[in-house]
Amino acid sequence: MNAPSAIVHWNGIDDAQRERLLMRPAQEISAEVQAGVGSILEQVRERGDAALRELTLRFDGVEQNRFAVTSEEFAAAEAAVPLELRVAMIAAAQRIEAFHEDGMQRPYAVETAPGVVCERIVRGIGRVGLYVPAGSAPLPSTALMLGVPARLAGCAEVVLCTPPRKDGSADPAVLAAAKLCGIDRVYKLGGAQAIAAMAFGTESVPRCDKLFGPGNAYVTEAKRQASTRADGAAIDMPAGPSEVLVIADAGANPAFVAADLLSQAEHGPDSQVLLISDDAALLAATEREISLQLAQLSRREIAERALASSRLVQVDALADAFEISNRYAPEHLILALREPRAWLDRVQAAGSVFLGDWTPEALGDYCSGTNHVLPTGGAARALGGLSVASFQTAISVQSAQPRGIVAIGPCAMVMAEAEGLGAHRNAVALRLAEARP
Amino acid sequence: MNAPSAIVHWNGIDDAQRERLLMRPAQEISAEVQAGVGSILEQVRERGDAALRELTLRFDGVEQNRFAVTSEEFAAAEAAVPLELRVAMIAAAQRIEAFHEDGMQRPYAVETAPGVVCERIVRGIGRVGLYVPAGSAPLPSTALMLGVPARLAGCAEVVLCTPPRKDGSADPAVLAAAKLCGIDRVYKLGGAQAIAAMAFGTESVPRCDKLFGPGNAYVTEAKRQASTRADGAAIDMPAGPSEVLVIADAGANPAFVAADLLSQAEHGPDSQVLLISDDAALLAATEREISLQLAQLSRREIAERALASSRLVQVDALADAFEISNRYAPEHLILALREPRAWLDRVQAAGSVFLGDWTPEALGDYCSGTNHVLPTGGAARALGGLSVASFQTAISVQSAQPRGIVAIGPCAMVMAEAEGLGAHRNAVALRLAEARP
Structure with a gap:
């Protein structure tokens, strides 16, 4: 060394x-990057596609009228990927799927008292946005690492952004990897503007509930800012x-x-x-x-x-x-x-x-x-890497029968009383007054 | 209405x-609250306990030399809690435990190729910090909702902060609830200063890896700021x-x-x-x-x-x-x-x-x-409520035998090549050159 x-x-x-x-x-992200990203987010939020066109011209040097990858572009990309790479990506995707399948959140139910059943139900997040960088090199492997668990989670809609190349096309291997995961909504957008588009939505890019994927300092800062805004989106992890x-x-x-x-x-x-x-x-x-x-x-x-x-x-x-x-x-x-x-x-x-x-x-x-999107900077003390669970939400459900509220209602009333919450107490008392065996 | x-x-x-x-x-959090909280975080980070003493005097009107609740205080609190409330809290804790037990992250292992085993192992987060508010009313129920899953997760250390009352004591029901969960490191600290103490650590409060619990606008903003700092802590969710x-x-x-x-x-x-x-x-x-x-x-x-x-x-x-x-x-x-x-x-x-x-x-x-710490403000689109999993991390593990690297090494080399990462390719190639059947 x-x-x-x-x-x-x-x-x-x-x-x-x-x-x-x-x-x-x-x-530490410089104040300049923070302010620059803040301005990009604001522009995209306010002016949508028009801002995306300007920013893509400025940062990627590409003039684009549409950002969505067409089926013709997908076909051309798949034809351009060498067979050896295609086979490697399919084999990798299969093993990623084999490992990730068991990592889903499981639904379950427990009778916690006679007549009281508590459950966990699991849903794929409705619309997720994936970011696949293509800076010093395009990363088709990242498309697989994000796309396979998103599909396993059962997300209703999966959107993917990846930066355009100088000629306005997207990297063929990234497109082929996206296709392998069943993703056909791909937008040629990079940097903070791609994150802004998925966080707020524009005329052409749908607004996403949660954003995933690595990126440079601008992408990371854009995800951070989007995740702390009330009108933004959740994110996978700080990168x-x-x-x-x-x-x-x-x-x-x-x-x-x-x-x-x-x-x-x-x-x-x-x-x-x-x-x-x-x-x-x-x-x-x-x-x-x-x-x-x-x-x-x-x-x-x-x-x-x-x-x-x-x-x-x-x-x-x-x-x-x-x-x-x-x-x-x-x-x-x-x-x-x-x-x-x-x-x-x-x-x-x-x-x-x-x-x-x-x-x-x-x-x-x-x-x-295993997944290669992993916690960095010491975040592993409190956080694991990406899994199918990252693309799901768990919802708790409870259901009490009249005998159930008889069993646990008094407990709730005592605690509500102790916390000075009379209406909570009342919501139980009213029902206890009407419960019949 | x-x-x-x-x-x-x-x-x-x-x-x-x-x-x-x-x-x-x-x-939207006002710029004033943001700046005020930022200043509190900075003071606690730089001056530790001395800052905590000043801020507690200013915001809670209490002069404190030590923040940790003593075993005498715990005993007095437990004696002060009415038997009816104590029984209700025990019954509630038992049902919370019964439901939460099944919500742990599970370890598992999959052979993804001959000679390649991928696993997930699960760890309780090392040190977690719980915040239990006591604003318009003390919330012993929140102590149970945080404390029970923390214990089930197997966290090595659990720290809890709750604001002091005017007489310098902590709410007896909150202390009794903490004790029921096996928590004996309780600090009489409230507001943004409590969050700062757990995020950065001070002479008396240990630094925590992840912070949990609801609170007012100051607490919420303090958690938000702590979670986006490199030297801060992870948080459960935006509240x-x-x-x-x-x-x-x-x-x-x-x-x-x-x-x-x-x-x-x-x-x-x-x-x-x-x-x-x-x-x-x-x-x-x-x-x-x-x-x-x-x-x-x-x-x-x-x-x-x-x-x-x-x-x-x-x-x-x-x-x-x-x-x-x-x-x-x-x-x-x-x-x-x-x-x-x-x-x-x-x-x-x-x-x-x-x-x-x-x-x-x-x-x-x-x-x-079920847990009462739940996603608000639309966060439920991408996030579930607290569970034992929130107090755990999952670590992926992989282990290849020589025949395993023979099976999947070439796949990794092709993809590394496609991404222009020669050293990645080399790390596999060197091993393939030495692998024996």
């Missing part, structure tokens, strides 16, 4: 130093730069570990990469491997910038590594250990975990079956 | 009028004024319906109350009943103010009522219908549903078993 990554001995530093070591690079934390023991393969760290680092210059080991030799060997592999990478410059804020940490015992990991709460956690499953119980906070030497993060990014 | 509530005929108005009819009173929508047919009991509308109206002057029926006589009779019952209410003034923005809507057919309800997405939905269950399939968006004449909302508020 390049100059900045000296190995730090965790057990030799104090708590303040540890806190700094685990601090993520500041991700931030991607992260991996690898815990490796003496038996780990330095080439594998280096490759995993680099595949995180190449995501973007703000990606976070941490390696923790109880073995000094493994740390040193991995450092050498990184240098070797780095030279071969197409995205070498991006990876190098990310590595500049990477961390190599030596611990006295592997147990310390899990303490560090739980404190940091990484998006991706790779356990390059001899007995990875035995250590899994110690994992308290992480987005997705990769067990053993033969499970690179790249599998989860594409096709093991 | 008082003057403002003329009956509106849904089928006789145009869509713009319908939109206005279903619009909630503006809930707003409480709402009920009742759909009643000709056979409904006007006295029951009126009592339910009033028990919503007494929550606060900004509560929202809607009644929809296909029967003009029922609407008129309910209006008369409201006037009669209103005269008897202790919280008559509050209820009257809420009723001023209430709606009585007549529809041609009950199916229209469900369209209205789904568009509005009420927190509480009462189906005062002869065949309520037959209509349940039509409910797409609501927080909690109450079936039939014998199921007043008050049951759900206290003791049917």
